[in-house]
Amino acid sequence: MNSKKILLTAFIVVAIIQLVIPAKMIWDKERILETGKEFKFETAPIDPTDPFRGKYIVLQYKENSLQVDSKDTWVEGEKIYVILKTDSKGFAAIDNVSKEKPSDNTDFVKAKVQFISGLHSKTLGISYPFDRFYMEESKAYDAERAHIESQLDSTKTTYALVNIKNGDAVLKDVLIDGVSIVEIVKENRMKD
Amino acid sequence: MSISKDIPELIEAGIITPETAEQIQQYYKGKSGSSSNRLFVAFGILGAILVGLGIILIIAQNWDELSRSTKTIFAFLPLIAAQVICAFVLLKKSNNKAWIESATTFLFFAVGACISLIGQIYNIPGNLSSFLLIWMLLCLPLTYVMKSSAVALLFIVGITYYAVEASYFSYPITDSSLYWGLLLAVLPQYYFLFRNHPKSNFLTVENWLIPISITVVLGTLASGASSLMYVAYFSLFGLLYTIGNNAFFKDKGLRNNSYKVIGTLGTLILLFIISFEGFWRDIVLEQYVFGNWLTTTEFWVAIGISLLALYYLYTHQKNKSLRELPILSPIFLIFIIIFIIGLFSSFAVVLINLVILTISIMTIIEGAKKGHLGILNFGLSIITLWIIIRFLNTDLSFVIRGILLMAIGIGFFTANYWMLKKRKKNE
Numbered sequence: 308m309n310s311k312k313i314l315l316t317a318f319i320v321v322a323i324i325q326l327v328i329p330a331k332m333i334w335d336k337e338r339i340l341e342t343g344k345e346f347k348f349e350t351a352p353i354d355p356t357d358p359f360r361g362k363y364i365v366l367q368y369k370e371n372s373l374q375v376d377s378k379d380t381w382v383e384g385e386k387i388y389v390i391l392k393t394d395s396k397g398f399a400a401i402d403n404v405s406k407e408k409p410s411d412n413t414d415f416v417k418a419k420v421q422f423i424s425g426l427h428s429k430t431l432g433i434s435y436p437f438d439r440f441y442m443e444e445s446k447a448y449d450a451e452r453a454h455i456e457s458q459l460d461s462t463k464t465t466y467a468l469v470n471i472k473n474g475d476a477v478l479k480d481v482l483i484d485g486v487s488i489v490e491i492v493k494e495n496r497m498k499d
Numbered sequence: 500m501s502i503s504k505d506i507p508e509l510i511e512a513g514i515i516t517p518e519t520a521e522q523i524q525q526y527y528k529g530k531s532g533s534s535s536n537r538l539f540v541a542f543g544i545l546g547a548i549l550v551g552l553g554i555i556l557i558i559a560q561n562w563d564e565l566s567r568s569t570k571t572i573f574a575f576l577p578l579i580a581a582q583v584i585c586a587f588v589l590l591k592k593s594n595n596k597a598w599i600e601s602a603t604t605f606l607f608f609a610v611g612a613c614i615s616l617i618g619q620i621y622n623i624p625g626n627l628s629s630f631l632l633i634w635m636l637l638c639l640p641l642t643y644v645m646k647s648s649a650v651a652l653l654f655i656v657g658i659t660y661y662a663v664e665a666s667y668f669s670y671p672i673t674d675s676s677l678y679w680g681l682l683l684a685v686l687p688q689y690y691f692l693f694r695n696h697p698k699s700n701f702l703t704v705e706n707w708l709i710p711i712s713i714t715v716v717l718g719t720l721a722s723g724a725s726s727l728m729y730v731a732y733f734s735l736f737g738l739l740y741t742i743g744n745n746a747f748f749k750d751k752g753l754r755n756n757s758y759k760v761i762g763t764l765g766t767l768i769l770l771f772i773i774s775f776e777g778f779w780r781d782i783v784l785e786q787y788v789f790g791n792w793l794t795t796t797e798f799w800v801a802i803g804i805s806l807l808a809l810y811y812l813y814t815h816q817k818n819k820s821l822r823e824l825p826i827l828s829p830i831f832l833i834f835i836i837i838f839i840i841g842l843f844s845s846f847a848v849v850l851i852n853l854v855i856l857t858i859s860i861m862t863i864i865e866g867a868k869k870g871h872l873g874i875l876n877f878g879l880s881i882i883t884l885w886i887i888i889r890f891l892n893t894d895l896s897f898v899i900r901g902i903l904l905m906a907i908g909i910g911f912f913t914a915n916y917w918m919l920k921k922r923k924k925n926e
Contacts, residue, residue: 329617
């Protein structure tokens with residue numbers, strides 16, 4: 308009977324950990340949504356399937372590379388901090404990249420080095436941690452199409468709305484000319 | 500049961516007494532009880548896997564219409580339900596294997612579903628390897644607390660997938676050395692299973708999964724000096740093969756002796772690969788490129804596994820004569836010597852071919868001695884493959900190639916005929 312009690316206690320501890328860790332993930336993200344600073348990242352798209360997670364749009368960003376000093380060594384896959392500014396049109400732009408965590412009063416986001424190219428003047432490609440926007444399976448394709456069409460239409464701007472706090476980011480929405488892509492898919496369906 | 504039909508006849512004929520008949524019937528009753536219980540466990544796990552995967556698929560649908568808080572509740576619902584079921588099982592059904600295994604399997608998938616859905620709600624980037632890692636870490640304790648063998652098996656599959664995803668499939672590749680710690684964490688469970696239920700089906704499956712997993716993941720340690728990985732793999736297969744010949748596995752059939760099968764096939768495949776000159780040219784080149792092998796991970800991995808294999812071989816063999824040494828056991832040591840020779844001389848490739856020939860001949864002799872057709876033909880197959888690789892793709896004339904093929908065919912025929920004749924004589 309005693310060993311049963313020990314097992315049950317152990318199980319309760321395990322069960323609590325199994326609940327606390329996902330809850331902690333949620334809590335962290337909610338904090339970023341509540342208190343983080345909002346940025347708009349201009350996009351360019353593509354779309355695969357992931358066996359575990361249904362459908363989503365893969366997002367690529369226009370501000371995804373910069374020239375770096377060729378003396379510095381960067382490793383592909385390495386963790387970096389991208390320091391952000393806002394350009395004249397109100398979109399996020401890269402100010403600089405750093406290997407060390409910047410001070411708290413600058414706006415920055417954690418990312419990874421995607422690629423390094425060039426011999427003399429090096430270009431550093433950045434992979435942001437908010438490159439997926441999840442949609443219901445039946446809508447992901449339509450969203451993708453709407454996204455591509457707006458990319459081709461030079462009068463429209465497409466961007467991702469991202470909240471950033473202390474380097475951590477949460478992707479809130481993808482918008483075409485200020486309208487959520489979810490709404491656009493719904494409207495297009497009504498028309499059909 | 501056919502025997503139950505025969506029992507009245509046997510009693511009538513006076514071969515068995517009615518008491519013995521009663522005992523026989525009781526024995527088979529007990530046996531059939533346990534086999535239907537096994538079936539129950541199997542179907543319980545299957546059911547739990549299907550329900551679990553079903554939940555993941557439904558969740559993958561990703562309902563856009565639901566608010567964030569509703570989605571969050573949906574993420575936790577299956578998890579909490581599974582936890583309650585497991586707690587119930589611990590309290591009330593702790594002796595029922597079918598309950599334990601199916602409830603824990605369900606919880607395993609509920610944990611995965613929960614993290615996966617949170618990933619969707621917050622558009623957390625899809626790094627499959629880190630998702631698998633968190634999932635496996637959260638489920639590892641279940642193998643011990645719930646004493647679930649099914650979850651241990653799923654765990655091994657999960658950590659293998661994690662290592663493969665992180666270090667083979669991702670670009671740029673990431674480190675997956677945590678795999679080894681996780682594998683170590685599941686070994687006590689493996690040992691308990693082996694000690695307490697040596698005949699269980701779970702053990703048979705785990706006996707296959709563990710060596711396969713190690714074989715697959717060992718390659719993730721390669722960083723560039725890949726020829727040294729051959730030393731590591733030879734020693735790994737040598738170790739697996741020697742384990743496959745220990746007292747526990749020795750007399751088991753091939754289906755139940757994963758270690759021997761993987762060790763044998765691995766060793767032979769490697770021998771055939773390095774029986775070509777290309778490999779030996781590469782190691783000389785690599786020696787120039789790396790100069791100092793001491794700084795590579797591969798070097799230490801190779802040394803570590805080789806020492807382990809040597810130690811195991813020594814403890815396994817120390818009270819036995821050399822004649823009892825299983826044929827493939829010392830190959831990894833011979834390979835290390837030839838490898839060193841290969842750094843200085845191209846003679847190494849000749850030695851490897853001699854090793855293959857020796858192995859095949861010794862296998863044929865062993866088959867003949869034991870009167871075992873399977874072993875005999877296995878030896879013949881090795882030599883046939885060797886002849887095909889060595890001679891048939893060269894510029895030899897068709898006549899000579901034809902004669903070679905005929906010689907192989909006649910060899911197979913004579914050996915089998917002779918063996919069957921010998922058997923008949925003995926009968």
